[in-house]
Amino acid sequence: MEFDLLINAIIAGLMLGGFYAAVTAGISISFGMLDIVNIAHPGFIILGSYIAYIVNVHFGVDPILIAIVALPAFYALGSIIYQVYYQSFEKHGQDSLRGLAFFFGLLFVTEVALNLVFGVDYRTVEVPYIGGSLSIGAMEFPVRMLVPCLVSVAMFGGLILFMSRTFIGRAVMAVSQDPQALQLMAVDPIRIKRIAFSISIATASMAGAFLITIQPVIPSSGREYIGRVFAICVLGGLGSLPGTLIAAFMIGVIESITSTFYGPSWAPAVSFGLLLLTLAVRPSGLFGR
Amino acid sequence: MTDAATMTEPLLHIEQLGKRFGGFIALDGVDLSVPKGQRLGLIGPNGSGKSTLVNCICGTLQNETGSVTFDGIKVDGMVAHQRTRQGLARSFQLPRPFRSMTVAENVRVPLLYTVNARSHPHLSESELDDRCMELLKLVTLDAKAAKYTTDLTQVEMRKLELARAMAAEPKLLIADESMAGLSHSEVEDIVALLIRMNERGVTIIMIEHIMRAVMTFSQRLVVLVSGKKIADGDPQDVIQNKEVVGAYLGQ
Amino acid sequence: MRTPAFILILTAVAAALYFAFSYVGNDYLFFAGYTVLQYIVLATAWNILGGYCGYVNFGSAGFFAIGVYTTVFLYTVGQQIEDLVPEFMLAPMQLIFPLPLPVMIMVAGVVAGFIGLGMGYLTLRLRGVFFAIATLALTVVLETFIVNWSFVGGSRGAYVIPPNEVPIFGHFINFLFVLMLVLVILALTTARLIERSKLGVGFATIRDDELAAEASGVPTLRLKLVATVVSGALMGMAGAPFPFYIGYVEPASAFNLSYAVNSIAMPMIGGTTSWIGPLVGALLLGTLQQVATVTISSAVNLLIVGLLLIFFVIIAPRGIVGLVQDQLRKRSKT
Numbered sequence: 001m002e003f004d005l006l007i008n009a010i011i012a013g014l015m016l017g018g019f020y021a022a023v024t025a026g027i028s029i030s031f032g033m034l035d036i037v038n039i040a041h042p043g044f045i046i047l048g049s050y051i052a053y054i055v056n057v058h059f060g061v062d063p064i065l066i067a068i069v070a071l072p073a074f075y076a077l078g079s080i081i082y083q084v085y086y087q088s089f090e091k092h093g094q095d096s097l098r099g100l101a102f103f104f105g106l107l108f109v110t111e112v113a114l115n116l117v118f119g120v121d122y123r124t125v126e127v128p129y130i131g132g133s134l135s136i137g138a139m140e141f142p143v144r145m146l147v148p149c150l151v152s153v154a155m156f157g158g159l160i161l162f163m164s165r166t167f168i169g170r171a172v173m174a175v176s177q178d179p180q181a182l183q184l185m186a187v188d189p190i191r192i193k194r195i196a197f198s199i200s201i202a203t204a205s206m207a208g209a210f211l212i213t214i215q216p217v218i219p220s221s222g223r224e225y226i227g228r229v230f231a232i233c234v235l236g237g238l239g240s241l242p243g244t245l246i247a248a249f250m251i252g253v254i255e256s257i258t259s260t261f262y263g264p265s266w267a268p269a270v271s272f273g274l275l276l277l278t279l280a281v282r283p284s285g286l287f288g289r
Numbered sequence: 290m291t292d293a294a295t296m297t298e299p300l301l302h303i304e305q306l307g308k309r310f311g312g313f314i315a316l317d318g319v320d321l322s323v324p325k326g327q328r329l330g331l332i333g334p335n336g337s338g339k340s341t342l343v344n345c346i347c348g349t350l351q352n353e354t355g356s357v358t359f360d361g362i363k364v365d366g367m368v369a370h371q372r373t374r375q376g377l378a379r380s381f382q383l384p385r386p387f388r389s390m391t392v393a394e395n396v397r398v399p400l401l402y403t404v405n406a407r408s409h410p411h412l413s414e415s416e417l418d419d420r421c422m423e424l425l426k427l428v429t430l431d432a433k434a435a436k437y438t439t440d441l442t443q444v445e446m447r448k449l450e451l452a453r454a455m456a457a458e459p460k461l462l463i464a465d466e467s468m469a470g471l472s473h474s475e476v477e478d479i480v481a482l483l484i485r486m487n488e489r490g491v492t493i494i495m496i497e498h499i500m501r502a503v504m505t506f507s508q509r510l511v512v513l514v515s516g517k518k519i520a521d522g523d524p525q526d527v528i529q530n531k532e533v534v535g536a537y538l539g540q
Numbered sequence: 541m542r543t544p545a546f547i548l549i550l551t552a553v554a555a556a557l558y559f560a561f562s563y564v565g566n567d568y569l570f571f572a573g574y575t576v577l578q579y580i581v582l583a584t585a586w587n588i589l590g591g592y593c594g595y596v597n598f599g600s601a602g603f604f605a606i607g608v609y610t611t612v613f614l615y616t617v618g619q620q621i622e623d624l625v626p627e628f629m630l631a632p633m634q635l636i637f638p639l640p641l642p643v644m645i646m647v648a649g650v651v652a653g654f655i656g657l658g659m660g661y662l663t664l665r666l667r668g669v670f671f672a673i674a675t676l677a678l679t680v681v682l683e684t685f686i687v688n689w690s691f692v693g694g695s696r697g698a699y700v701i702p703p704n705e706v707p708i709f710g711h712f713i714n715f716l717f718v719l720m721l722v723l724v725i726l727a728l729t730t731a732r733l734i735e736r737s738k739l740g741v742g743f744a745t746i747r748d749d750e751l752a753a754e755a756s757g758v759p760t761l762r763l764k765l766v767a768t769v770v771s772g773a774l775m776g777m778a779g780a781p782f783p784f785y786i787g788y789v790e791p792a793s794a795f796n797l798s799y800a801v802n803s804i805a806m807p808m809i810g811g812t813t814s815w816i817g818p819l820v821g822a823l824l825l826g827t828l829q830q831v832a833t834v835t836i837s838s839a840v841n842l843l844i845v846g847l848l849l850i851f852f853v854i855i856a857p858r859g860i861v862g863l864v865q866d867q868l869r870k871r872s873k874t
């Protein structure tokens with residue numbers, strides 16, 4: 001019995017980890033590669049959840065499909081935010097304090113605004129596959145977890161390919177290492193950063209849909225992801241997408257085992273504890289250089 | 290090198306200093322020994338590792354291999370401010386002023402945190418003010434004492450860098466390209482200033498691209514190329530060294 | 541102005557405020573005033589690390605809650621002293637417990653200061669953003685522990701019953717109000733002392749350029765630790781009387797994100813470079829929220845705080861104090 005419990009905890013953790021990968025993708029790009037500490041990201045994820053929720057409630061569309069349709073809107077939102085951030089903070093350099101406060105304000109405003117519009121009740125979506133589950137022997141795969149996990153990993157794979165194969169992707173990687181080199185390539189680093197940041201916000205649309213597929217959402221749900229995404233991002237090594245993916249699975253499994261064996265109320269502390277530990281012992285991350 | 294210089298213990302002694310950035314080797318086993326009172330010129334093409342060497346000596350960066358001994362003490366385990374208090378001061382190649390402070394307040398910082406940390410009794414308020422003005426006069430910034438550093442030109446910021454480094458009353462001063470962008474006469478002024486400081490007993494390492502300044506200043510010249518020391522000795526000999534000429538023409 | 545004179549003036553203002561409120565004789569004034577005062581302490585404390593050193597602490601709610609739960613812990617120990625202590629120790633322990641609130645406040649300051657020290661030691665060597673992220677994490681770790689710690693009430697929460705009357709002050713809320721006034725004086729005096737000392741210069745160099753600070757001989761790590769400890773301790777002290785103020789504490793109210801937001805927003809809006817900024821910001825925003833909570837909803841007033849924060853960091857980077865200074869400078873030039 002213990003063993004089955006462990007196996008199922010690991011499976012649940014892997015699926016959770018796949019979902020965490022989508023949640024962290026945006027931060028991995030904005031914080032890891034662009035050095036923009038977008039702590040508002042979880043707020044945008046919840047925004048994505050609520051968009052999926054409204055459309056789903058009114059038209060019954062699959063939340064993940066909604067998220068894909070909403071991608072351009074999130075991309076545009078990202079462009080706008082980057083423009084404001086660049087004009088107000090980045091251009092002048094130095095003042096990361098205000099930049100942080102800016103994103104903190106955005107996070108807070110998003111949450112409170114959602115609160116005002118939707119109230120503090122839990123919201124869920126209706127999808128046919130919610131509730132179903134595949135089982136292989138003693139192993140259980142709840143579909144509401146499995147689908148987000150698979151789509152998330154696919155999205156993450158796409159991002160990795162994009163960053164390593166396309167010109168823009170390589171330029172983003174270059175920006176994170178050496179902005180001067182980019183200028184030599186006659187590429188405008190600001191444009192590259194804007195594109196990358198917009199992509200990072202666009203991933204929030206997807207992550208939001210996954211989130212509300214997996215569990216009911218309230219406006220403050222985003223908070224518990226703030227520390228978690230940074231934990232994964234730092235653990236995986238800043239700017240390394242493959243590292244982030246592995247770290248996401250790790251955190252997922254560790255959290256799942258913790259809540260299976262010690263109770264769910266301890267789970268949140270796990271990733272945060274790991275984050276503190278990583279920062280203290282090895283800030284370059286497990287897979288960092 | 291004179292016999293007297295080799296006899297006395299060196300002020301700065303570096304052995305097999307190595308530093309990498311990711312896979313890139315910025316310093317590749319550099320050895321260097323600087324006797325007390327020397328005026329050393331350090332040259333090398335762009336990106337050859339000069340600033341990295343300064344950073345490792347002063348503790349701004351941590352070297353991976355090798356060791357740094359200063360004034361008879363191994364300083365490898367010390368963080369930057371401890372080395373500064375030992376008497377190791379440097380200017381930054383890209384000026385790093387304290388932006389929320391005036392020019393005079395900038396110079397006060399090393400007086401408060403280095404000079405006062407070493408000496409008892411502490412400098413009084415009026416002594417602090419006098420010292421600041423003295424230092425600023427040396428670099429002809431006294432007229433700008435009350436200005437904020439955001440109002441300074443690039444050249445003035447370089448001078449401030451130098452004044453702030455000197456304020457720490459160092460035994461060894463490392464000036465990292467303090468003269469870029471300065472006019473002909475300003476370069477001469479700064480060289481003269483550094484020579485004057487040297488005559489007061491401060492050992493100086495000067496990193497510079499302006500050869501005229503280097504040749505006037507240096508008693509000894511060291512050349513760094515791709516993180517390796519390729520020449521070291523009398524300035525006149527060094528600049529005729531084939532390898533050195535090759536390195537400069539090759540770039 | 542010398543520090544004793546400064547303290548004297550603050551005390552006079554505090555006394556005037558207290559007597560004015562007593563004269564009106566409305567308890568609501570004390571309740572609302574207490575909250576505003578509490579924000580002054582939080583904002584001033586945050587600014588010592590955030591404004592002076594440039595290290596953003598998102599964990600104000602965590603430090604506040606450390607204070608809150610120190611009180612809950614000490615109070616509970618006092619309540620259950622017979623069950624907790626062996627027979628022979630009971631008599632001496634009963635002399636100590638129940639602890640008077642001012643002592644609890646001091647203990648809370650020490651506990652919060654130590655936790656600040658521990659966290660700072662782990663993360664302050666790193667870039668500033670890592671510290672900021674770690675403070676976010678700290679809050680959640682602490683909250684998880686509290687939720688799982690049944691002695692202080694766990695997720696159910698805990699009741700702390702204030703006495704109805706206290707000598708001299710009458711209503712207990714009057715007493716709490718005065719305690720908070722004392723904390724405000726303490727916080728403002730500390731901030732102002734730091735600002736004008738060598739320590740303040742050191743903090744400013746850290747905010748401006750840490751490498752240059754080290755090169756000038758400033759022991760940056762040690763100074764950052766000092767700032768974290770002082771700031772954390774003041775926040776903890778601000779939280780300590782809270783259980784008596786509210787009567788019933790649960791993790792969600794002690795760790796409320798609005799403490800984190802307000803203690804960042806108030807200095808940012810008031811101005812971060814001097815002690816006046818957080819004071820102005822807290823007075824303004826704190827009062828505004830008290831009014832808005834009554835007249836509109838509390839969600840709307842939090843929205844206003846968030847929007848003001850964003851607005852100010854973009855438009856007026858040096859806060860209200862900076863705006864006023866610029867105006868004065870302009871006027872003196874013409």
Ligand SMILES: Nc1ncnc2c1ncn2[C@@H]1O[C@H](COP(=O)(O)OP(=O)(O)OP(=O)(O)O)[C@@H](O)[C@H]1O
Pocket residue numbers: 310315333334335336337338339340341342382
């Ligand atoms: N923090 C860093 N991370 C990665 N690479 C670095 C870093 N600092 C320096 N480098 C690289 O190390 C090499 C040596 O740099 P360094 O600044 O020491 O050269 P330098 O001799 O001072 O050049 P210059 O004459 O232009 O000042 C350069 O190729 C530079 O790109």
Ligand SMILES: [Mg+2]
Pocket residue numbers: 339340341382465
């Ligand atoms: Mg250089």
